[in-house]
Amino acid sequence: MPNIHTLAAAFLLTTASLTAQAETPWGEKDEADLLREARTYHIMFKSEQDAAAAKARLSAKSDKELFSAFQKLARAESKDPGSAPAGGDLGIVQEGVMVKSFERALFSLAPRTVSDPxxxxxxxxxxxxxxxxNTSVKSICTTSLAGSVERSQxxxxxxxxxxxxxxxASDFVQRxxxxxxxxxxxxxxxxxxxLAFVQLLGEPGQASKRKALVHIEYMTPILSTAPLACRRSVRQEYEIDCSVNLSAPAGRYEYEGRAATGRLLVKHLNSEAERTKFASNTGFHGQLVTIACPRQVVTQAQSPGTTTPR
Known part of the structure; x- marks a missing residue:
């Protein structure tokens, strides 16, 4: 059974302090943001030379002719069997769905123009x-959650x-x-x-290495693009090495609903390289080390980073 460890008073959260706006790092969008979308067509080639030659032919077309010429070329030459029969039509493409190089080029275009290769x-x-x-992320959050409510029981x-x-709710933390x-x-x-809660596994002092589970409630729902929905809570696993005073993230599971309910939208197990990269004893990691290793004293940071990727 998990051992319930009482946190030091310095780490306790008061309801009043929760009113501050939580940050959304790493470029993620939350419900206050807008999501860019584009009706997108493409032609895929095997080589840069083929793509450049096709771009030259399309550049000779007038604005009025360009779209139909692009579709015709896609049907004849595109190496993408999924979109070629439809003239290269990829439908509505949202931010965060395509590979980075494709997305950067797409959203830097003016409407009804063709990219370079x-x-x-x-x-x-x-x-x-x-x-x-642009689509409101909040509307995506609301719509996807309503669908999940209908499917649940x-x-x-x-x-x-x-x-x-x-x-x-004023009693959010308590609930x-x-x-x-x-x-x-x-x-x-x-x-x-x-908002975070910690559950330590194992008895203090019995081993130099311990595990911790951290439950987090996102103050503002965060967008997930595959599937298109919003994450409201997450369970994270940490490995804590008391012999070197380090806490390392091992994995995370992000959910559509509060309190780790609803659809599992993100599951990520960190590789050994990721655990080493993000191991730290500063910030929140330092709090985990302090409560997991009560006889240990954190003397210095082992890693410059204090955050772990969502």
Whole structure:
């Protein structure tokens, strides 16, 4: 059974301190943002030379002729069997879905223009952007959650149903504590200002290495692009080495609903290289080391980083 460790008073979270806006690092979009979308067409070639030659032919077309010429060329020459029969039509492409080189080129285009040749792991592309629009991330969060509520049942359905209204409740911290259960420690803040609870596994002092589970409630839902939905809570696993005073992230599981309910939207198990890279004893990592290794004294940072990727 998990050992419930009482956190030091310095790490405890007060309800009042939770009103500060949590940060959304690493370029992720939250419900306050807009998501860019583009009606997209492309032609894929085996070589840069083929793509450049096709671009030269298309450049000779007038604005009025360009779109139909692009579709005709896609049907005749594209190496993408999925989109070639439809004139290269990829449908609505949203930020965060395509490979980075393709996405950068696409969203730098003006409407109804063709890109220069773009390299990806699949080949060389010419990209045509028919038009662009912005969609509210909040509307995506609301719509996807409503669909999940309809597909769920029982206690999970009840939690999903109140997932958005729960955050605005004055007793948010207390209600989350009740839902996730007494095995989790007292509430605290993580490195981004989000609500966090810690559960330590094993007895203090019995081994130099321990494991910790961290439950986090995102103060603002964060967009996930595959599938298109919003993450509201996450369970993270940490490995703590008391012999060297380091905490390393081992994996994370992000959920659509509050209190780790609803669809699992993200599952990531860190490689050994990632664990080493993000191991630290500063910031939130330092708090984990302090509560997991009560006889150890953290003397210096082992890593310049204090955050781990979501």
């Amino acid at each position: 773009v390299k990806s792991e699949f080949g060389w592309h010419l990209i045509y952007a028919y038009d662009f629009k 029982g206690t999970e359905r009840e939690i999903l149903f109140v997932s958005d209204s729960l955050r605005a 989350i504590s009740q839902i996730i259960g007494p095995e989790w420690g007292a509430p605290m803040k993580d490195w981004n200002g989000d």
